[in-house]
Amino acid sequence: MTDQDMSKYPLRLADDKVPMVRFMNVTKRYGDLVVLDSLDLDVDEGEMVTVIGPSGSGKTTVLRMLMTLETINGGVIYVDGEPLTHMEKGGRLVPADRRHIRRMRANIGMCFQHFNLFPHMTALENCMEAPVHVLGLPKAEARDRSIELLGMVGLEDKVDQHPARLSGGQQQRVAIARALAMRPKVMLFDEVTSALDPEVIGEVTNVIRKLVDQHNLTMLMVTHQMGFAKEISDRVCFFYDGKIEEQGPPSEIFGSPQKERTQQFLSAVLEAG
């Protein structure tokens, strides 16, 4: 990307109302394959946005780019008004260096499909690890914070268990507590119930429901659970082929989708599930 291209992106967002997350003209490619094509997406503070769509539509990539697990090939991502993927240097935006990314990444937390708990640590140690070693919190404080969060997800009696001793639903709840212990402004949920047995999915969705009700977190969630998406989202984005095909309040997307692809996808999914 040339410098001229960058001049259309503001150094920071300064509208009256700055979105918590803004994808501006973001493109992601793997070789010749365009995964996301000039994506524009805003997520407001406290908003719960659900991303749905067929596999390969780029929906997980959206979260992974925001978590800085993937680099982007074009455009800029802003978090809380500041560029995440870029930084200001001499009055213009240049690709962010490691330090800038680390500073900005502190705003974001993520939960994964396969939990990715650290197997050599107990539930409590999993939660305390980053607050102690990344934020530099005193151990006692990190401990209190972690125990409180493990209590919030209903696992106060499992704090000293290693992940191998926990069920999938319990592991995912520890993972949510672990991410929250870093006090992110934005939480990302990447198909967090997809690897779970049906009977424990409710444990995890209940925790997310609680977060929506009780906290002013900004959340982006990729899910295949249409019922949950319908119930919990402020807005639903239907991704198709690297683009947002249609978006709107869940009542509209699920109730009266306008685009044909949305209708096809939803009828196929609802029939199957």
Add this chain to the structure above:
Amino acid sequence: MMSYSAFLTEYGPRFLDGATVTAIQTVLAAILAIVIALVAGLMRLSANVVPRWVATTYIEIFRGTSLLVQLYWIFFVLPLFGITLEKFTAGFVAVGMNLGAYGAELVRGAILSVPRGQWEAAIALNMTGAQRMRRIILPQAMVIMLPPWGNLLIELLKGTALVSLIAVADLMFEAKQINGTTFLSAQAFGTALIIYYAMARFVITPAMRGLERRMRRRLSRA
């Protein structure tokens, strides 16, 4: 002809002295090999091309040439460049550097076989590269690489027999000396054989198994 028990009574203490030297050589070489393996293995995974290249060259040279030639180089050739090592030091340094090159590949392989999700979770928690490696990846890689390290340490023990060729008075050196004066080859080398086997089978193997069990328990259970 001398009975074996009489042979042992006569020469047992020298075998013991030799075995002690072999054990010390093994321990020192193992420490050196582990340190080299860790450093070179991490350098092989560096994003920077310079450390990667240095480590690759090191591994190529030390895996690709004979340990005996490396030993002779360190003991006989390095002094020509002003680096003189005592034979005892030259012995374990050569063995340690050689086996360290093999160990580096074990370290690298084990690190790469830690699931990608572990790296991603550590990134998502905003840990630095060093924290990710030290606190998340290495403890898990350790468990993966312990079994092959057991094999490598047995190789290392056997490799130390070569230091007898620069006159370090190890087990092999004593066996050769005793053979030279008594011509009881079967007894002399047979005894050495048994002692090497016992050290591998009854010291190194159980120690590694125990370590493996302990680490595995820590990894998977409360």
